[in-house]
Amino acid sequence: MNMCKVNLAFSKSNVRKLFLGSLCFLLGCSSKIKIQSEPSDIEVFAAQQNSSQKKSLGKTPIEISYTYLGDKVGGTPASGEFLNLSFESKDFDTKIVLLPSKPFGLTSTQVYVKLTPLKDVSQARDILQKLHNAQKFAQAGQFERAFVDIDKVLEVDPSFIRALSLKGSVYYLQKNYDEALKWFEKALALDSSFDEAIKMIAKIREEKKK
Numbered sequence: 001m002n003m004c005k006v007n008l009a010f011s012k013s014n015v016r017k018l019f020l021g022s023l024c025f026l027l028g029c030s031s032k033i034k035i036q037s038e039p040s041d042i043e044v045f046a047a048q049q050n051s052s053q054k055k056s057l058g059k060t061p062i063e064i065s066y067t068y069l070g071d072k073v074g075g076t077p078a079s080g081e082f083l084n085l086s087f088e089s090k091d092f093d094t095k096i097v098l099l100p101s102k103p104f105g106l107t108s109t110q111v112y113v114k115l116t117p118l119k120d121v122s123q124a125r126d127i128l129q130k131l132h133n134a135q136k137f138a139q140a141g142q143f144e145r146a147f148v149d150i151d152k153v154l155e156v157d158p159s160f161i162r163a164l165s166l167k168g169s170v171y172y173l174q175k176n177y178d179e180a181l182k183w184f185e186k187a188l189a190l191d192s193s194f195d196e197a198i199k200m201i202a203k204i205r206e207e208k209k210k
Helices: 012-027 066-073 118-139 143-156 161-173 177-190 195-209
Strands: 032-038 043-048 055-059 062-065 082-089 092-100 108-114
Touching: 032 066, 043 066, 055 062, 055 066, 062 066, 092 108, 092 118, 118 143, 118 161, 143 161, 161 177, 161 195, 177 195
Parallel strands: 032 108
Antiparallel strands: 032 062, 043 055, 043 082, 082 092
């Protein structure tokens, strides 16, 4: 009978390294967290879940260990809980990322966040507010005031489907079916699956037949 023998020769130091490596893999003692953002140079804060006591980790890009992170926030959270990483800058909208309290055997955790400039966030809110106001004016029969707000939105984004559709709706309320049809068709040309425009175009065509 032929036998294949494998010679396993471990020195004491090798056995110790293997044991410590396995232990760290299980406990996450050597696990690294790589934190990046776009743009870079954004300050990152860490805090225990449901805690307002946040600590600065520095500015991106950052590479730290779970051990260091635990020390920063005052200890490792209980199993099943998370750490909060917040990305903050006066020029960008704040983003919060939930990070597992333990690395679950991972040797490296990657965190990447793309931040939105505050001017874009402010503009989006302003657009939504104008559309909301236009709806209220139209419901109150103040059609010209509704058109003013809708047109301000379309000046910013001429292809904003919701604004095009709302303008068509206001014309429909005025029983100006030709203009209403024109604006709903513009919306449908940008999105052929836009259900509201499809239904309103069919409804207007039925009205025009009467």
